Amino acid sequence: AQTVTQSQPEMSVQEAETVTLSCTYDTSESDYYLFWYKQPPSRQMILVIRQEAYKQQNATENRFSVNFQKAAKSFSLKISDSQLGDAAMYFCAYRTGYGGATNKLIFGTGTLLAVQP
Amino acid sequence: DAGITQSPRHKVTETGTPVTLRCHQTENHRYMYWYRQDPGHGLRLIHYSYGVKDTDKGEVSDGYSVSRSKTEDFLLTLESATSSQTSVYFCAIGGLFDTYGYTFGSGTRLTVV
Numbered sequence: 353a354q355t356v357t358q359s360q361p362e363m364s365v366q367e368a369e370t371v372t373l374s375c376t377y378d379t380s381e382s383d384y385y386l387f388w389y390k391q392p393p394s395r396q397m398i399l400v401i402r403q404e405a406y407k408q409q410n411a412t413e414n415r416f417s418v419n420f421q422k423a424a425k426s427f428s429l430k431i432s433d434s435q436l437g438d439a440a441m442y443f444c445a446y447r448t449g450y451g452g453a454t455n456k457l458i459f460g461t462g463t464l465l466a467v468q469p
Numbered sequence: 470d471a472g473i474t475q476s477p478r479h480k481v482t483e484t485g486t487p488v489t490l491r492c493h494q495t496e497n498h499r500y501m502y503w504y505r506q507d508p509g510h511g512l513r514l515i516h517y518s519y520g521v522k523d524t525d526k527g528e529v530s531d532g533y534s535v536s537r538s539k540t541e542d543f544l545l546t547l548e549s550a551t552s553s554q555t556s557v558y559f560c561a562i563g564g565l566f567d568t569y570g571y572t573f574g575s576g577t578r579l580t581v582v
Contacts, residue, residue: 358511395557395575395578396573396575397573399570443511443512455500455563456514456517457502457512457570459511460511461510461511
């Protein structure tokens with residue numbers, strides 16, 4: 353069974369600085385997708401960034417980028433130029449790429465990010 | 470989120486009573502999911518559906534049942550609520566070839582007293 357581990361329950365960053373959130377996963381599959389979700393105090397789950405396992409190039413979305421190391425099964429999220437609005441819980445998630453009834457998201461336990469002004 | 474709504478948003482219920490949470494979608498997605506969110510556990514899958522009347526268990530299904538009589542509605546029932554089921558419940562939807570993760574509802578905070 354696949355597992356997702358986030359080893360940092362809480363992180364803090366100064367406004368305008370850069371922070372990296374860690375995520376590791378375990379799988380025997382070769383085809384899968386990885387995601388980072390943001391959950392602000394409003395409770396809404398917001399997709400931040402996604403990565404296809406078959407792509408070697410790291411995904412980037414504005415100030416958010418990932419460091420995907422497939423052999424190490426590592427998928428970290430880097431937030432550059434941190435803003436107060438980035439304060440939230442961040443979840444790493446794994447999804448099999450095979451589709452069908454196996455199409456389930458498996459989540460890590462989350463990292464609570466605080467942004468200091 | 471647009472296209473998916475959960476009701477109620479908040480609920481307080483007594484131990485031993487049955488509770489039903491509703492998820493409604495307007496996206497015509499085949500797949501629907503129920504998750505619960507608890508501190509230190511992230512989101513854990515309770516049940517999911519891959520079509521009308523087609524459902525299966527997730528990792529934390531004990532004490533829960535689901536029904537899906539039409540594409541747009543997925544109901545989660547706590548047969549006899551217990552304090553351990555106090556949680557935030559999320560519904561999510563996804564398409565067959567949806568590679569952009571899922572779309573989540575806004576969640577239901579359930580408190581069992």
